[in-house]
Amino acid sequence: MAEKVPADWMGSLGPGLSALPLANLAIPGSHDSFSFWVDEESPIGADQAASVRRLARIALVKKLIKKWSVTQSLTFKEQLESGIRYFDLRVSSRADEAGEEIYFLHGLFGMKVRDGLTAINTFLRHHGREVVFLDFNHFYAMTHGHHTRLIDMLQEIFGSKLGTAEHVENVTLQSLWKKGVQVLVFYHSGLSRECAFLWPGRTMPAPWANTTSVQELLRFLESALSERSKLSTFHVSQAILTPRLHTVLRGFKAGLKDTLVHRNLPIILSWIKSQKPGIKGVNIITSDFVELVDFAEAVIGLNNLLLEDETPTAQS
Template identity: 50%
Template sequence: MGKRGSNTLLVSGEKGTGRAREKERESAHSRLAQAPVLEKRSSVRGGSMASSHGRSDVRFADWMASLPQSMHTIPLTNLAIPGSHDSFSFYIDEASPVGPEQPETVQNFVSVFGTVAKKLMRKWLATQTMNFNSQLEAGIRFFDLRISTKPRDPDNELFFAHGLFSATVREGLEQISNFLSAHAREVVFLDFNHFYGVQNLHHEKLVAMLKEVFGEKLCPVVFAQEVTLQYLWEKEYQVLVFYHHPMALEVPFLWPGQMMPSPWANTTDPEKLVQFLQASVTDRRRKGTFFVSQVVLTPKASTVMKGVASGLRETITERALPGMMQWIRSQRPGESGINIITADFVELGEFISAVITLNYHLDDDEDDAT
């Protein structure tokens, strides 16, 4: 299985409707639940995790519930599902230390240049502008999650992190759970694929947290082909957790990471990315698993240096957007087609609506076949 995309800087190389009536957690009144939705084009800034600096003009808060009945019994492995890359990176805490996964070159860079270095890092590490709730309201259903501890943290708290730290994992999970309680027929995929400085006690803490936050929303592991919307609605499950660690073998609701392969192109070249994406879909050998197509370009150190003050969005993502959207619109979901598609800055280029619309070609293809 390929690695997830990385934007490392300066590195070489009660169930059902009953749940909706439950009393909301205290977090509903926290900074997370009160996230403002600001202008679509504004830049990524510091602030609380509640901050959502981007916006999708189209809302697909209930797009799964709205799919035609003919799609309710199709395995979710065969549907087109929009996802976000580094889903938590809309909030990056510049006051935090550098992540433990970062190489010595980055550690030294920050130790010398301090806050200035972290501001530059944020421009290249932030791949999203919408917070979890805004992403969900816009239609995102797959979340790419990386977990880290902070060095010398006596509380052993768990954070989302990539290069620099984001908010606590609990804050993010509670925001997602609140959305699901209000949208009982929507389903999310949580892909925990990187762990930094995480020991067994931290994994146990995270598993307990998932149970506490999501409870009976959690879907236990079954054959992937059994997982249809109809199946999930009948069981009143809404959350599939994929866990890229041996701990997955010990917990009934943790789906092994190999059930969510996600090949990574690791290129800054849009043409090479499209070639890689097409070859990966064509070569989708693991029948019976979910599958992620990362429509993501990864900057090299030289790319960062050339556009150091501009950042990822302006230097790479926006320029490559037309070609990326053309590839997405040319795809079809299915056992040998695309499944989950992830991107940076998911509000751009009608990405979310383009992916969701692919599902309606399933009916078109069946009509053509008859």
């Protein structure tokens, strides 16, 4: 059984690591982080093709979409307690509701964004040296009013914990601790220019392999890392496989976890364990179903390689 990752693992890092740029550290993240719960009774989201939305009038189709929309089993609280610090967030309004409420979305609607952010903030209140990355990278059916509501919500919930956007290479755990900052928000919208605590989406690139082949995925991840040193940004290695229509049809009853994830995660984990963090190496790594293997432990453990670089060679 994998050793439990301390809920305060960032706060426990020594000065050799906490003084390094966060972009140089290995940090575990989750893909479609909110999808541990989706509402089978909700309408099909705007992230799906019109043809899928029409088919969803058939009850069985919604059950199928749910099986392939859920990519996590752990709640936000459980993910945080297991070491996850990067969250992949996709949000939307609901056409069947009046008002400005905003929900998480992956095929079907998930929980209200406010409830998810509040759960994250509750964890941070009790773990004052932990830092999270909130990556709002997909927006659906969002008017300017919805964006304004979401930005106000972030400020209301996190307050002084929010970190102002700055040069990525200047951001270390030590610098954030001094300022009491625990939340970095990445906002893939031009509205990021209107608010100091919204980091532009370009500072958090997350290239996507879009493949069902684990070998093709690993080649893609390596290629993306080879380009990384040219950019002064954070970097997300999306260590995930993406189902195609034929994948869904073949695994109709099984769903994503049993069809793609279970059999390929050990191979992906081996690749992770062979990596090294740093400006030319891995930074944030995301996975589906983060609890299935010792994913978070393996990613966090890579940081020990950076300490080895600082160990002086013994004199003969």
